[in-house]
Amino acid sequence: MPVEHGESSPAPLLPLSSAPPSKLPPLQPGHTQPTSLDHGLFLLSAAVTGQMTLEQHPREVSVQEGNEITFECNMRGDDMTKYYMYWYRQDPWGAPECIWRGRYTYGEGFQDGFEGSIDESKNRFTLQVLAAKPEDAATYYCGARITLEQLCSKVNQKPKR
Template sequence: QQQVKQSPQSLIVQKGGISIINCAYENTAFDYFPWYQQFPGKGPALLIAIRPDVSEKKEGRFTISFNKSAKQFSLHIMDSQPGDSATYFCAARNSGTYKYIFGTGTRLKVLA
């Protein structure tokens, strides 16, 4: 119930391509869904976030698509760049708590 399942575990994309990372959850009490980007040796940095009453949110090259009925959300990185190579974590917050549940992470490598 408290898990967030993330896939794929790793992803290799050509420069200029689209990177897609998927997450799924079971707990309908989750009310906030951020995506974090993490570079080696650094803390996770907020990339983009969405609430379940919105189906899509776009910020620059990053888009979150949210399917409330399917309990799935995904991150799309358009025009992927080598500098986007990092580990990406989806997360979800339970409306009744202060804690965030993280997915298992996706290691993205964008080839030059």
């Protein structure tokens, strides 16, 4: 249907998909591994390290361009205060990019448009995409490490609000 003069058409929904979680063998402490390498905007994959598990939500989501979405990662089987928490994304053609590490540390190019937070009382950390864009199409991963390593090689501090 054509759009009349003065009317605006709604923003298209950005397509999303998710593969069912697979069973992975436990990994050595401090390593993360996604359960899926399928792609789609905001496709989430769980990571496993030893006895500790990270559960990501939502598994599938559709969002209109410009809208906000929040991803949640819950730690089960251990205390989150022992770990450094991370959010990454990977598009189908590239290497993983570090979006967020810890409280106010963001990967290069991610200081604007993303907001990470930690709720240690609930063993949960989140990532907000403040205004979804088509170039945000990727697989998003949460991860945890016991040691701080240069997983985010170029990082920038974001001031506290």
